[in-house]
Amino acid sequence: MPALGLALVQPLEPDWQATLDRVAKRRAWPTSRDVVRLAAAVAHLSGAYNDPARARAAMRDAGAARLGFAFARDVPKAGAAVRELVAMRQLKIDATRPLRILDLGAGLGAASWGVVRALEAAGMRGAVEAEWVDADPEALELAMEVVREREGRGTVRLSVRTTQASVDRLEPRGHFDLVLASHLLSELDVGLPQDTRLQRHAALLASLLRQRVGEAGSLVLIEPALRDRTRHLHRVRDALATLADVAIFAPCLHRRRCPALDRETDWCHEDLPIDVPSWLAPVARAAGLRRQGLTFSYLVLRRDNRSIGDGLVVPAGSARLRVVSDAMPTKGKREAFVCGELDHAGARVAGRVRLMRLDRDANERNASWDEVRRGDLLAIRPAPDFECPRIGPTFEVTAAVAPDGEE
């Protein structure tokens, strides 16, 4: 059962290796073929990002690893974060004008590239005009080198304007169809007390949504799948969910308090079956980062009151649920955590439960349960019971699909 829009997300193609290596060579940085030196730089960068007290790496110190590895790893994350918007036709290129993207903390532009690639994969043609904002001028300079290297390729034309600025001091400049903040929140206000930081980030995002996002546009946040970063994103989401003019499009199927916050050990993140490009596998291995799968957390906000759950097509009477853990097959049963609509004494409630199907209850109707993966959107009929969450032999399990049948 493929996750909705997953086909839109692919690792960078082999011709990107030459692009990135050319740019690296000009600066005498290790290329992808210099595995040992690049892997050492990548391990160093990974240490900086994983340390919550630093959580950042300037281009001057970490340029080689950001260009040679992080860029390729991060491009598909943005594609994955917008895959559902694209599959539901809530993000598309209008034939009459370019799509306008504001990419905040753009770095090398990985998030914009991820979106452009998802639009291309959906068969769209046309132009994207992006504004890339970053506090680090060296990052923007390098980003433009990559843009120039890629000119004339692809079916979606990307044109970029850069602005060196801090995201909290942006001059007003109209509305955008898409505002991206990818791996930015982690770097903002590091060291402030948790509650102060939460309030500042919720206020920043609410104002971005109101002042920068067009009426049918989206604000997309991407964060590392690390527990502390993702739980911060959940808290920000909860704060924003109290505002009547903020719609939570994805990943959540409800706007009630995030149930992952109930237990310190929980966090809701993606882990999609997408590996780094094959040319980077030796570098990942040498850097001690060898792990297949694209991990990140994300949040898609809108102004038009749309949520992914409203648009999904499901058989009448089904509950809409998202799989929020890996599947857990054990002796005699198969379980996974799901979050979304549940039945509570005959009424629909929002929540997160560990849903179980005994092997002896498996049959054709619920066979899709055998294939579920983290991130999948399901329709289950009847709705599982909140108190006793079990898929019985009469239950139907199917993939929730977009209106045009896209899975």
Ligand SMILES: C[S@@+](CC[C@H](N)C(=O)[O-])C[C@H]1O[C@@H](n2cnc3c(N)ncnc32)[C@H](O)[C@@H]1O
């Ligand atoms: C981890 S990089 C992410 C780059 C890119 N968005 C991605 O996802 O691959 C974070 C970027 O945010 C920038 N940044 C951090 N704080 C910023 C601020 N207050 N204003 C603008 N940019 C900022 C950094 O310079 C860096 O390039």
